[in-house]
Amino acid sequence: MDYELLIWALLPDLVVVIGIFAALGIDYGWLRNRDLPDRNSKIANLVSWSLFLGLVGMVFQGMSASEFNYAAGQLVFSSTRYALKAVIFAMAIFVVQLSAREPVTGQVSEYYALLLLATLGMGFVITSENLLGAFVALELVSLSLYALTALWRRNRPSAEAALKYFTFGGVSSAFMLFGFSYIYGMTGSLDLRGITGAFAAMPVLPPVLLTGWLLVLVGLGFKIAAAPFHAWAPDVYQNAPTPAAAWIATGSKIAAIMLLVTLLEPAISAPEESPLRIALGVALAGLAVVSMIGGNLAALRQTNLKRLLAYSAIANAGYLLVGLVALSNDGRAAVLFYALVYSMATLGAFAVVSLIGGRLGRDAEINDFRGCWKTMPGMAGLMFFFILSLAGIPPLAGFVGKYYLFLAAIQSYGDISSWSEGWYWLVALALVMSVVSLYYYLKVLKAFLVFDEDGRPEVEIDPVVRMALIILAMGVIAMGLFPQPVLDIFIAAG
Amino acid sequence: MIAISTIILSFVGALVCGLMPARQHRSIRWVALGFAVAGLAAAICCWQRYLPSTEFSENFADVINADWIPSLGARFHTGYDGISLPLLLLTGLVAVCGVLFTWTLDKRANEFYAYYFALIGGVYGVFLSLDLFLLFVFYEIAVVPKYFLIATWGSTRRHFAAMKLVIYSFAGSGLVLLGVLAIYFSAGTFNLHLLLSREHFTPGFQAIVFPILFVGFAILAGMWPFHTWAPTGHVAAPTAASMLLAGVVMKLGAYGCLRVAIGLLPSGAKVWAPLVAGVAVVNIVYGALVALRQKDFKYVIGYSSVSHMGFVLLGLATLNATGMTGAVMQMFSHGVIGALLFALVGGVIYTRTKTRMLDEYDGLIDRMPAIAWLFIVAALASMGLPGFSGFVSELYVLLGAWGSKNLWGSQYGWIVVGAGVGILATFGYTLVKIHEAFFRTRDTAPGNGEPTASYEPLTIPEMVGCGLLLGSALLIGLCPWLLTNTISASLNFFVERLAN
Numbered sequence: 001m002d003y004e005l006l007i008w009a010l011l012p013d014l015v016v017v018i019g020i021f022a023a024l025g026i027d028y029g030w031l032r033n034r035d036l037p038d039r040n041s042k043i044a045n046l047v048s049w050s051l052f053l054g055l056v057g058m059v060f061q062g063m064s065a066s067e068f069n070y071a072a073g074q075l076v077f078s079s080t081r082y083a084l085k086a087v088i089f090a091m092a093i094f095v096v097q098l099s100a101r102e103p104v105t106g107q108v109s110e111y112y113a114l115l116l117l118a119t120l121g122m123g124f125v126i127t128s129e130n131l132l133g134a135f136v137a138l139e140l141v142s143l144s145l146y147a148l149t150a151l152w153r154r155n156r157p158s159a160e161a162a163l164k165y166f167t168f169g170g171v172s173s174a175f176m177l178f179g180f181s182y183i184y185g186m187t188g189s190l191d192l193r194g195i196t197g198a199f200a201a202m203p204v205l206p207p208v209l210l211t212g213w214l215l216v217l218v219g220l221g222f223k224i225a226a227a228p229f230h231a232w233a234p235d236v237y238q239n240a241p242t243p244a245a246a247w248i249a250t251g252s253k254i255a256a257i258m259l260l261v262t263l264l265e266p267a268i269s270a271p272e273e274s275p276l277r278i279a280l281g282v283a284l285a286g287l288a289v290v291s292m293i294g295g296n297l298a299a300l301r302q303t304n305l306k307r308l309l310a311y312s313a314i315a316n317a318g319y320l321l322v323g324l325v326a327l328s329n330d331g332r333a334a335v336l337f338y339a340l341v342y343s344m345a346t347l348g349a350f351a352v353v354s355l356i357g358g359r360l361g362r363d364a365e366i367n368d369f370r371g372c373w374k375t376m377p378g379m380a381g382l383m384f385f386f387i388l389s390l391a392g393i394p395p396l397a398g399f400v401g402k403y404y405l406f407l408a409a410i411q412s413y414g415d416i417s418s419w420s421e422g423w424y425w426l427v428a429l430a431l432v433m434s435v436v437s438l439y440y441y442l443k444v445l446k447a448f449l450v451f452d453e454d455g456r457p458e459v460e461i462d463p464v465v466r467m468a469l470i471i472l473a474m475g476v477i478a479m480g481l482f483p484q485p486v487l488d489i490f491i492a493a494g
Numbered sequence: 495m496i497a498i499s500t501i502i503l504s505f506v507g508a509l510v511c512g513l514m515p516a517r518q519h520r521s522i523r524w525v526a527l528g529f530a531v532a533g534l535a536a537a538i539c540c541w542q543r544y545l546p547s548t549e550f551s552e553n554f555a556d557v558i559n560a561d562w563i564p565s566l567g568a569r570f571h572t573g574y575d576g577i578s579l580p581l582l583l584l585t586g587l588v589a590v591c592g593v594l595f596t597w598t599l600d601k602r603a604n605e606f607y608a609y610y611f612a613l614i615g616g617v618y619g620v621f622l623s624l625d626l627f628l629l630f631v632f633y634e635i636a637v638v639p640k641y642f643l644i645a646t647w648g649s650t651r652r653h654f655a656a657m658k659l660v661i662y663s664f665a666g667s668g669l670v671l672l673g674v675l676a677i678y679f680s681a682g683t684f685n686l687h688l689l690l691s692r693e694h695f696t697p698g699f700q701a702i703v704f705p706i707l708f709v710g711f712a713i714l715a716g717m718w719p720f721h722t723w724a725p726t727g728h729v730a731a732p733t734a735a736s737m738l739l740a741g742v743v744m745k746l747g748a749y750g751c752l753r754v755a756i757g758l759l760p761s762g763a764k765v766w767a768p769l770v771a772g773v774a775v776v777n778i779v780y781g782a783l784v785a786l787r788q789k790d791f792k793y794v795i796g797y798s799s800v801s802h803m804g805f806v807l808l809g810l811a812t813l814n815a816t817g818m819t820g821a822v823m824q825m826f827s828h829g830v831i832g833a834l835l836f837a838l839v840g841g842v843i844y845t846r847t848k849t850r851m852l853d854e855y856d857g858l859i860d861r862m863p864a865i866a867w868l869f870i871v872a873a874l875a876s877m878g879l880p881g882f883s884g885f886v887s888e889l890y891v892l893l894g895a896w897g898s899k900n901l902w903g904s905q906y907g908w909i910v911v912g913a914g915v916g917i918l919a920t921f922g923y924t925l926v927k928i929h930e931a932f933f934r935t936r937d938t939a940p941g942n943g944e945p946t947a948s949y950e951p952l953t954i955p956e957m958v959g960c961g962l963l964l965g966s967a968l969l970i971g972l973c974p975w976l977l978t979n980t981i982s983a984s985l986n987f988f989v990e991r992l993a994n
Contacts, residue, residue, distance in 0.1 A: 393635075403566065431669075431671060431672060432665075435661060435664045449605075450642065484562075484563050488565075
C-alpha cells in the first residue's frame with residue numbers, strides 16, 4: 001500500500017480535518033469567555049483559511065493530475081472530479097463567510113465543524129466510485145446537514161424542519177442501501193467498474209438488478225429534491241439557517257448529481273437496446289415530468305423567497321433529469337455543467353437573501369425586497385444576473401446549461417417527425433415549464449428592481465462577501481458567454 | 495467589422511449608461527444619443543457599402559465567422575444582406591428617435607437606457623446573425639429588457655402588460671428553440687449560409703417543423719390570435735419602448751419568419767402559405783375593426799400595428815418576389831411610421847394634454863395645430879398615402895398577393911379579396927380617429943368659460959425626431975429603389991428555392 005500517494009491524495013481533506021479540530025479546540029479554549037460575534041467571526045476566519053489551504057493543495061494536485069483509482073474505487077480522481085471538488089471547497093469558503101457576520105447559534109464551533117464535515121463528505125461523494133464508500137460519504141453529508149438545519153435557535157420551525165428532513169432522509173437512505181445490496185448481490189462487486197463489467201457480461205437483465213437501480217433512484221431523487229421525493233425541501237430551505245440552506249441547495253446537490261451520474265455509468269455504457277437503459281430512461285423521464293410540473297406550478301404561488309427557491313430547486317432537478325434520460329456521455333457532461341451553473345446562481349441568490357433578509361428579524365418575503373435597487377443597487381444588480389441565469393436567459397450560463405441538457409435529451413433520436421420515439425415531447429414540456437417559471441422569477445426581480453419604495457434599511461456588506469458575490473456573478477456571465485473551457489472539463493471525463 | 499460595431503456599440507452603451515449615476519440624467523441622455531447615433535451611422539455605412547450580388551456565396555457582406563462553442567456546434571457568425579439591411583437602418587433610426595422623444599426623462603434614466611440599449615443590441619444581433627444558435631441567443635436577449643422597461647416606466651396596467659408580453663414572447667421563443675433543435679439534428683449545422691444554400695430537409699419534416707418555427711416567430715410579429723400581448727404591451731410601455739416595440743421588435747418576429755421559417759423550409763412554407771395568408775387577412779381586418787372601437791388613443795395605434803403587421807404576414811405568405819419584397823418594405827415602413835405615431839400619441843400629445851382618452855380631447859386642431867397636422871400626415875402615411883413608404887409597400891404586397899400561385903391562383907383566392915376589405919377598414923378607422931382626436935370640440939369642457947389655451951409647440955428634440963422618421967418614410971416613398979433593389983436581389987435566392 002502506497003501511503004505516500006494516499007496522503008498526497010487526501011492532503012486537502014487532512015488540512016480541513018485539522019481545521020475542524022482546531023476550530024473546536026480554540027472555541028472551547030481561548031475564546032471561551034468572548035462574546036458571541038467575536039467568537040463567530042474568529043472561528044469562521046480560521047475555518048475559511050483551512051478550506052483555502054485545502055483548495056490550494058487541490059490546485060497543486062490538479063496541476064500534477066493523474067487519473068487515480070484507489071481501493072476498489074473508493075478514491076477516484078479525474079479532471080472532472082478534481083474540478084468539482086475544488087468548486088465545492090471554494091463554495092464552502094463562501095458559505096462560511098456568509099455565516100461569519102451573523103451568528104445563528106451559540107454553538108459556534110459545532111456549527112462550523114458540521115459545515116466542514118458536510119463539505120468533506122461532499123468531496124468524498126464526488127471522488128468515489130464505490131457503492132459503500134459513496135454511501136458512507138453521503139451519510140456524512142446528510143447527518144451533518146440534518147444537524148445544521150436544527151441549529152437555528154431563534155427560529156422555532158428550524159427544529160421541525162430538521163426532524164422532517166431527518167425522517168425523510170433516513171427512509172430514503174434505507175431505500176438506497178437496499179438498492180445497493182441488490183446491485184451488490186447480483187453483480188458481486190461494490191466497485192462501479194466491477195459492476196459495469198459484470199453487468200455487461202449478463203445475457204439478460206435480472207429483474208432484481210433493475211429493482212436495485214430503481215431503489216437507488218428513489219434515494220438519490222430525495223437528495224436532489226426531485227418530485228415526488230421533494231416534500232422536505234420547502235420547509236428545510238425556509239427554516240434552516242440561511243447559509244446552511246444555501247449549502248443544502250448547492251453543495252449537496254452537486255455531490256448527489258455526481259453520484260447519480262456515476263451510478264448510472266453501467267447504463268450509459270450499455271448498448272443502445274439494453275433493457276436497463278430503456279427502463280431507467282423511462283423512470284428518469286417520469287421523475288423529470290413530475291418535478292418540472294410540480295416544482296414550477298407550486299413556485300407560482302410562493303411569497304417567501306427561500307420557499308420559492310426551494311420549488312425552483314425542485315423544478316431544476318426536473319430539468320437536470322431531462323438531460324439524463326438519453327443516458328449518453330453528452331448527457332453526463334450536460335448534467336454536471338448544469339448542476340455547477342445552477343449551484344452558482346442559487347448560492348448567489350441565497351447569499352443576497354441572507355445578507356439583506358437577515359436584518360429583518362423574521363422570514364424574508366419577496367415583498368420585503370421592494371425598492372432594493374434604491375438602497376442597494378449593487379445587490380439588486382447581482383440578483384438580476386443570478387435569477388435570470390436560473391430562468392435560463394441567454395447570454396447567462398443557465399441558458400447554455402439548459403440548452404445542452406435539451407440537446408443531450410434529443411440527441412439519442414433526433415428526428416422530429418416521429419414524436420413517439422425520442423424525447424422531443426419531454427423537451428417541449430421542459431420549454432413550456434421554463435416559460436411558466438419566468439413568471440415567478442420575474443416576480444422576484446420585480447420586487448428587487450421595479451418597485452419604488454422607500455424606507456428600506458441599507459445593509460453594510462462585508463467586502464469579502466461582496467467580492468465573492470461579484471466573482472459568482474462574473475462566473476455566471478462568463479460561463480454563459482464562453483462555456484467551452486468548462487464544457488471541456490466535463491466532456492473530457494468520457 | 496462595421497456591421498457588428500452596431501451590436502458592440504449598443505451593449506457598451508447599455509453598460510456605460512447603466513453605470514452612470516442616476517442624478518446626472520442630463521449627461522446620460524447625451525451619452526445615450528451619442529451611442530444611438532453611432533449605431534445609426536454604422537448601419538448607414540453598411541447600407542452604403544452593400545453591393546447586391548447574383549452569386550449566393552457573395553450575398554452576405556461583412557461576414558465574421560469565428561469559433562464560439564464547438565461542443566454545441568455554435569459559431570459567432572454574422573453578416574448582412576439586402577433583407578437585414580433595411581431592418582438595420584430601421585433599428586438605428588428608431589433607436590435615435592426613441593432617445594429624442596424621451597429627452598425629458600429623469601426617473602432612473604441610467605437604468606432606463608441600460609435596458610434600452612440591451613434591447614437594441616439584441617435586435618441588431620438578430621438581424622446580423624448568420625448562425626441559428628447565435629440568432630436565438632440575441633432573440634432572447636431582446637425580450638427581458640422589455641419587461642423592465644414596461645414594468646418600471648410604463649403606464650396603464652404596466653405590471654400586467656409587461657408580464658403578458660414577456661410570457662408571450664418566451665412562449666414564442668420556446669417554439670423557436672424546439673424548431674431550431676429539430677433543424678440542428680436534421681442538418682447537423684447552425685450555419686444559416688449553408689442551410690440557405692442547400693436543400694437539407696425532407697418535405698415531411700418541413701411540413702412539421704415549419705408551423706413550429708413560423709408560429710414561434712410570428713407571436714412576436716403580432717399574428718392573430720397570438721397578438722393580444724401587442725396592444726396591451728404597446729399601450730403600457732413608455733414612449734421610447736413602445737416605439738421600439740412597434741417599430742422594431744415586431745419586425746424581429748417577421749424577420750425570423752422570413753429568414754428562418756420560409757428560408758430554410760421552402761416546401762413547408764408552400765404547404766402552409768394559404769393558412770398563413772388567411773390569418774394575415776384576419777390580422778388586417780380584425781386589427782382595423784378593433785382599432786375603430788377604441789377610446790384610448792394609444793390603443794388605436796396599438797391595434798393599427800396589429801393590422802399593419804398583417805400586411806407583412808400576407809406579403810410573406812405570397813411566397814413570390816413582389817410580395818415578399820413588399821413584406822420587407824412594409825416592415826421598414828411600418829417601423830418608421832408606427833414608431834412616429836406612438837411617439838406622437840404617447841409622447842408629444844400626451845405630455846401636453848395629460849390624457850389619452852379620445853373623449854377628453856377638445857379642439858386640438860386649434861390648440862396644437864402643428865402637432866395635429868403632423869399627426870394627420872403621419873396617419874395618412876400609415877394608411878397608405880401615395881408618396882410615403884406605406885403606399886409602396888402595401889402596393890407591392892397586394893400585387894404579390896394577386897400574382898401569387900399559392901393564393902389568387904388557387905382555391906384560396908378569396909383571401910386576397912379579404913385584404914381589400916382590410917384596406918377599406920383602415921381608411922375608416924384612420925379618418926374616424928383623426929376626426930375624434932382633433933376636430934371635435936366638447937360642449938362641456940371642464941374649464942367652461944375660460945379661453946381654451948394653446949398647448950406649447952414642439953420642442954427641438956421632438957422636431958428632429960419627427961423630421962427623421964417622417965423624412966425617411968417620405969424618402970423611401972419617393973425613391974423606393976433605394977431599398978427594393980437590394981431587398982429583391984437577396985430575396986431572389988429565396989424565391990429560387992421556393993420555385994423548385
